[in-house]
Amino acid sequence: MTPLLSARGLTMQYPGGVTPALDAVDLDIGAGESVAIMGASGSGKTTLLHCLAGILRPTAGLVSFASVQGPVRVESLDDGERSRLRREELGFVFQQGLLLDELTALENVAVARMLAGVPRGQAEAEAAQWLQHLGLAGLEQRRLGELSGGQAQRVAIARAQVTGARLIFADEPTGALDSATSVEVLDLLLAATQQGRTLVVVTHDADVARRCARTVVLRDGRVVSDTAAPAAAASAAEVSR
Numbered sequence: 620m621t622p623l624l625s626a627r628g629l630t631m632q633y634p635g636g637v638t639p640a641l642d643a644v645d646l647d648i649g650a651g652e653s654v655a656i657m658g659a660s661g662s663g664k665t666t667l668l669h670c671l672a673g674i675l676r677p678t679a680g681l682v683s684f685a686s687v688q689g690p691v692r693v694e695s696l697d698d699g700e701r702s703r704l705r706r707e708e709l710g711f712v713f714q715q716g717l718l719l720d721e722l723t724a725l726e727n728v729a730v731a732r733m734l735a736g737v738p739r740g741q742a743e744a745e746a747a748q749w750l751q752h753l754g755l756a757g758l759e760q761r762r763l764g765e766l767s768g769g770q771a772q773r774v775a776i777a778r779a780q781v782t783g784a785r786l787i788f789a790d791e792p793t794g795a796l797d798s799a800t801s802v803e804v805l806d807l808l809l810a811a812t813q814q815g816r817t818l819v820v821v822t823h824d825a826d827v828a829r830r831c832a833r834t835v836v837l838r839d840g841r842v843v844s845d846t847a848a849p850a851a852a853a854s855a856a857e858v859s860r
């Protein structure tokens with residue numbers, strides 16, 4: 620079966636870096652998988668996520684994505700096609716940066732649909748449905764700054780899904796949350812994979828990795844293990860090296 624996302628020889632050398640942040644990474648991710656990316660601080664996790672998502676252009680290697688419009692080479696997309704992918708097929712749940720504090724929860728989600736050309740009324744109706752589905756009914760008109768960290772992450776998850784994204788990238792989605800809220804947020808992300816979406820999550824948290832179907836561990840920019848769950852013990856040992 621053709622993977623949804625496939626990287627070959629993915630290499631990222633930052634200017635001034637002594638060694639590459641990513642060193643010839645090969646990775647295939649199938650539709651519906653939940654993949655945790657683990658590794659010690661500085662091992663290249665975020666760099667890998669950003670290269671896979673087309674946020675960063677790698678210095679070498681390729682990333683293929685099985686878009687609904689046919690295969691695309693993520694590493695060489697032009698800005699227009701990259702924007703289309705981000706609007707329509709990719710979702711992002713990052714700790715910060717994507718949601719706007721001055722907008723309400725509803726507006727933050729609806730704007731993702733409006734960017735795809737959906738009229739405001741319909742976009743807001745869809746956004747309200749997702750917020751309700753994610754347990755935020757009644758908080759639609761709160762500004763982001765008036766929400767807790769866990770509530771804000773739910774808004775991010777709603778935003779990542781309202782577009783119909785097939786592939787969700789999450790970078791430490793539970794990093795700033797207490798353990799009970801982390802479990803709830805991860806439940807919501809994993810529920811998305813039950814509906815056929817694919818989840819790639821960078822995490823330091825062995826509990827998060829344990830609940831993903833697969834764990835990829837990086838060390839010095841290379842994949843040193845790639846195992847189906849349960850892999851938390853091996854991953855935790857690697858991370859604490």
Ligand SMILES: Nc1ncnc2c1ncn2[C@@H]1O[C@H](COP(=O)(O)OP(=O)(O)OP(=O)(O)O)[C@@H](O)[C@H]1O
Nearest residue numbers: 633634636640658659660661662663664665666667
């Ligand atoms: N913009 C940049 N310019 C130069 N070097 C960078 C840049 N971003 C990351 N690096 C370096 O690349 C390596 C990998 O960084 P990356 O952020 O991918 O690691 P990480 O595993 O996500 O780390 P952490 O767990 O601490 O977030 C590190 O050595 C880092 O210092």
